[in-house]
Amino acid sequence: MKPKRQITNKSIVMTAIIGSLVIIAMVTANTIWSSRRTDSATSEAVSEVSSFYLEAMADHGAKTLTNLIGSNFEQMEKAVAFIAGEDVRTQDDLRHNIGMVKTLLNLNRFALVDDDNIVYTQYTTYTGRSRHSFLSEETLSDRIITTVSPYGSSKQLCLAIPTSELTLMGKHFKACFVLLDISDIVDLLALDDEGRTSFALYARNGGNLSDTELGPVISNHNFFDALKNVVPEDVWNENYANFQNEMHGSLTFASEGAEESLYYAPIPETDWELVVLIRESVIQNRIRDISKRTQRASENQIIFASTAILLLAASLLLMLRRFSKERLDEEKETSRTFQNMANTDAMTGVRNKFAYTENETAINEQIRSGEIQNLGVVVGDINGLKYVNDTQGHAAGDKLIKDACALICEYFKQGAVFRIGGDEFAVILQGKGYETMHETIDALNAKVERNIQENGVVVSIGHSHLNADDSQLRDVFERADQEMYERKKLLKEMGAKVRI
Amino acid sequence: MKIISRKSGILSVVLAALLALSACADAPVEDPKRTASDTGGHAMSAEQLKSAVNFDHELDSYVPKKDHYNFYFTYKTVHPWWDAVALGMEDAQRQFLDKGIRITYEYMAPEGASAEDQTQRLHDALSKDYDVIGVDVADDAIISPILDEMVDSGAKVMTFSSSDASEGCKRIAYVGNTHNYQDGADLTEALCEKLGYKGKVAILVGSVGAPCHEDRAAGAKDTIAKYPDMEIVATEYDNDSVDTAYDLTKKILADNPDLSGIICCNMSNPVGAARAVTELESDAVIVGMDHDEEALRYLNDGVIYCLGVQDCYSIGFDTICIAVKIADGNMPGELFPEKTNEITTVIYQEDAAQMLELLYGVVL
Numbered sequence: 001m002k003p004k005r006q007i008t009n010k011s012i013v014m015t016a017i018i019g020s021l022v023i024i025a026m027v028t029a030n031t032i033w034s035s036r037r038t039d040s041a042t043s044e045a046v047s048e049v050s051s052f053y054l055e056a057m058a059d060h061g062a063k064t065l066t067n068l069i070g071s072n073f074e075q076m077e078k079a080v081a082f083i084a085g086e087d088v089r090t091q092d093d094l095r096h097n098i099g100m101v102k103t104l105l106n107l108n109r110f111a112l113v114d115d116d117n118i119v120y121t122q123y124t125t126y127t128g129r130s131r132h133s134f135l136s137e138e139t140l141s142d143r144i145i146t147t148v149s150p151y152g153s154s155k156q157l158c159l160a161i162p163t164s165e166l167t168l169m170g171k172h173f174k175a176c177f178v179l180l181d182i183s184d185i186v187d188l189l190a191l192d193d194e195g196r197t198s199f200a201l202y203a204r205n206g207g208n209l210s211d212t213e214l215g216p217v218i219s220n221h222n223f224f225d226a227l228k229n230v231v232p233e234d235v236w237n238e239n240y241a242n243f244q245n246e247m248h249g250s251l252t253f254a255s256e257g258a259e260e261s262l263y264y265a266p267i268p269e270t271d272w273e274l275v276v277l278i279r280e281s282v283i284q285n286r287i288r289d290i291s292k293r294t295q296r297a298s299e300n301q302i303i304f305a306s307t308a309i310l311l312l313a314a315s316l317l318l319m320l321r322r323f324s325k326e327r328l329d330e331e332k333e334t335s336r337t338f339q340n341m342a343n344t345d346a347m348t349g350v351r352n353k354f355a356y357t358e359n360e361t362a363i364n365e366q367i368r369s370g371e372i373q374n375l376g377v378v379v380g381d382i383n384g385l386k387y388v389n390d391t392q393g394h395a396a397g398d399k400l401i402k403d404a405c406a407l408i409c410e411y412f413k414q415g416a417v418f419r420i421g422g423d424e425f426a427v428i429l430q431g432k433g434y435e436t437m438h439e440t441i442d443a444l445n446a447k448v449e450r451n452i453q454e455n456g457v458v459v460s461i462g463h464s465h466l467n468a469d470d471s472q473l474r475d476v477f478e479r480a481d482q483e484m485y486e487r488k489k490l491l492k493e494m495g496a497k498v499r500i
Numbered sequence: 501m502k503i504i505s506r507k508s509g510i511l512s513v514v515l516a517a518l519l520a521l522s523a524c525a526d527a528p529v530e531d532p533k534r535t536a537s538d539t540g541g542h543a544m545s546a547e548q549l550k551s552a553v554n555f556d557h558e559l560d561s562y563v564p565k566k567d568h569y570n571f572y573f574t575y576k577t578v579h580p581w582w583d584a585v586a587l588g589m590e591d592a593q594r595q596f597l598d599k600g601i602r603i604t605y606e607y608m609a610p611e612g613a614s615a616e617d618q619t620q621r622l623h624d625a626l627s628k629d630y631d632v633i634g635v636d637v638a639d640d641a642i643i644s645p646i647l648d649e650m651v652d653s654g655a656k657v658m659t660f661s662s663s664d665a666s667e668g669c670k671r672i673a674y675v676g677n678t679h680n681y682q683d684g685a686d687l688t689e690a691l692c693e694k695l696g697y698k699g700k701v702a703i704l705v706g707s708v709g710a711p712c713h714e715d716r717a718a719g720a721k722d723t724i725a726k727y728p729d730m731e732i733v734a735t736e737y738d739n740d741s742v743d744t745a746y747d748l749t750k751k752i753l754a755d756n757p758d759l760s761g762i763i764c765c766n767m768s769n770p771v772g773a774a775r776a777v778t779e780l781e782s783d784a785v786i787v788g789m790d791h792d793e794e795a796l797r798y799l800n801d802g803v804i805y806c807l808g809v810q811d812c813y814s815i816g817f818d819t820i821c822i823a824v825k826i827a828d829g830n831m832p833g834e835l836f837p838e839k840t841n842e843i844t845t846v847i848y849q850e851d852a853a854q855m856l857e858l859l860y861g862v863v864l
Contacts, residue, residue, distance in 0.1 A: 095604065117578075118608070123593060123597075123602065123603065123604045123605070124589075124590065124593070124604065124605055124606070124607060125605075125606040125607070125608070126586060126606065126607035126608065127578050127607070127608050127609050127610075129578050129611070130578045130579050130580050130582075130583055131580070131583040131586070149793070149860045149861060149862070150583075150587060151580070151583065151584040151587055151791070151812070151813070151859050151860065152553065152555045152584070152587060152813055152858075152859055153587065153861075154861060155861055207862070208863060211861055220863055221863050222863065
């Protein structure tokens with residue numbers, strides 16, 4: 001059978017420290033794992049958010065431009081209807097009315113064109129076939145959307161509609177048109193004034209129409225020329241095909257150590273692709289900042305939790321130690337109490353027969369080992385106890401016992417007094433008690449003899465001391481007991497009550 | 501208003517070339533004129549190139565006397581070259597409008613250059629109350645007398661763009677190219693140098709009688725005449741039509757397979773010639789005029805050797821400014837010269853990309 005391991009204060013302390021460290025390590029590891037998981041999840045989220053954000057922006061931008069174009073067409077229809085309803089007889093009248101519709105309908109650079117391709121604006125009348133490519137057509141049957149690159153100017157969007165019903169000043173008019181600066185259109189979309197999001201319009205061949213810069217890689221160059229050596233060939237081909245086929249698409253590429261993401265959406269009827277680009281690091285940095293703040297909070301939490309755990313562990317340890325000490329003391333006290341209770345005679349308060357036997361065993365060991373040379377034993381017996389019990393009752397008998405014990409204890413203050421029977425006492429004397437044994441016995445005997453006359457407590461005592469040939473206490477005791485009987489007889493003769 | 505003389509323009513080019521050459525200390529210093537083999541020397545700085553066409557104009561301090569002016573302008577033919585002039589006019593018009601002065605005008609031309617058509621237009625304009633009538637002379641021999649009549653009748657007449665009236669015409673002032681002959685000579689000189697001063701060349705001209713075209717052709721012819729090993733095998737007019745220029749070039753090349761060079765005197769000539777040369781894979785060297793986007797692309801590709809780019813924008817802007825002064829009764833003198841010279845800048849392959857970006861926003 002394995003021996004039981006003893007729980008010591010040291011083991012408790014070690015357990016508390018190791019336990020605390022394990023908890024701290026687990027909390028730290030869990031936090032680091034959570035943090036890394038958050039980082040990874042953040043990166044994934046950034047990509048998804050970027051794509052979603054760009055797609056939404058591009059689609060929104062494309063819709064805005066489509067609405068802008070549609071709105072201009074509607075306004076042009078209204079303008080033509082308005083002018084047709086006016087009494088226009090001269091060129092001045094026409095210029096005045098064109099000025100009015102420009103202002104009222106917010107139509108920038110609105111113009112009418114007659115069948116001779118003469119263009120009428122608010123301030124100018126000019127022959128316009130070479131200037132406006134859509135006028136190369138003899139007649140217009142439908143709305144026309146064209147991109148024009150005027151000499152020395154930014155690229156423009158030209159919107160034209162046929163005006164087959166319009167006749168003014170005796171001339172038939174074939175069309176009206178407006179010109180919109182493409183850079184102004186893109187400016188409408190560019191809400192991010194910090195330049196983190198770029199918008200640009202491209203022709204099907206990747207030519208930049210809006211004169212806007214799309215990040216450091218593409219800048220204001222041809223979209224596909226700029227990306228030629230930046231993205232893999234198959235990706236480049238796929239995106240080129242998307243442009244040709246008026247499709248949506250997206251692209252991600254590295255630029256100056258950061259990732260750039262772009263999304264493009266076709267703008268119906270224009271042969272344009274609206275491209276929105278964002279440096280992913282913008283979103284990433286934002287989220288990373290938040291993540292770092294969270295991480296810092298977690299680190300603080302770890303430090304706080306660790307400190308709290310250590311303090312708690314220390315407090316618990318101290319409490320445990322205190323509690324253990326108290327328990328130990330209590331146990332000692334209890335043990336002492338029980339020991340006392342086991343070794344003490346309940347009536348007299350002196351040690352009992354059990355205690356005498358324990359002492360006897362220990363002394364026998366010392367006798368055998370020669371540790372003790374001087375030892376005396378006094379054996380005492382109460383005279384007349386039975387007589388008192390029989391005549392005065394047990395309470396009187398008990399009182400007699402207590403008085404006898406008190407008498408013995410009074411004289412043998414420097415000895416160990418034991419009640420070893422109902423009316424028997426033994427006193428073991430060592431040291432000083434042994435040295436004064438005879439004087440004490442004489443004094444007690446004198447007192448007892450006086451008590452016979454005074455009807456007091458009478459105790460018969462005999463004594464002996466350890467002889468060289470004694471091997472055990474019992475030898476001494478028996479000689480003392482023998483002497484005690486001799487004395488008892490003597491006291492009887494002197495008038496003391498005796499057991500009959 | 502920026503008025504740059506031809507001499508100063510050429511001087512700046514020469515100085516730039518000299519500076520470029522001097523930067524190469526070990527290179528032999530040769531004729532500072534730009535040559536095809538001297539590729540590095542042809543490249544102009546961005547500033548030099550920007551000065552070829554000035555888009556940054558501001559009105560001068562002149563205070564117009566009226567708040568509304570109404571002009572009539574007519575030019576040779578409907579063509580992108582005059583559309584560029586129109587943009588300069590519109591810039592001036594906007595700037596006057598910002599000052600509260602409304603300028604209205606007609607800017608009209610026939611589909612093909614025609615002195616008769618121009619005569620009719622001028623008569624019509626005379627019957628209306630225009631403050632100033634401006635003319636890009638279609639044929640100086642026919643139009644100059646008409647302008648004199650108009651002036652005599654009290655009309656305020658000016659000439660503009662690239663063709664002035666005949667010497668002695670009573671028109672009040674001219675704004676535009678005053679050095680067409682020299683432009684033709686300069687381009688031809690560059691061609692001759694490129695060809696080593698020998699070979700057959702053809703001359704493409706625009707409209708018959710158009711002073712600018714004729715003057716350039718004259719300059720070209722006189723230059724070729726200086727070199728005995730050079731021969732003009734054809735002189736053809738395309739009437740400012742690219743398609744005609746293309747057809748004519750193909751015919752000339754068919755007739756002269758060993759043609760070494762083509763001198764183009766207007767804006768449509770070099771485009772048509774370049775298309776034909778490319779198609780027929782000819783080695784003929786093309787020199788020509790103006791800033792057509794397609795021509796600039798051919799220049800960038802090396803199909804055209806050099807182009808003389810006129811500052812059309814400034815022509816248009818200055819025309820409106822001087823028209824206002826003329827309308828107020830001013831005559832040439834302190835306020836404006838009788839002839840306002842606008843520059844021509846010869847550009848080469850190395851300059852083409854920058855010019856395309858400058859004029860058309862094309863980033864190659």
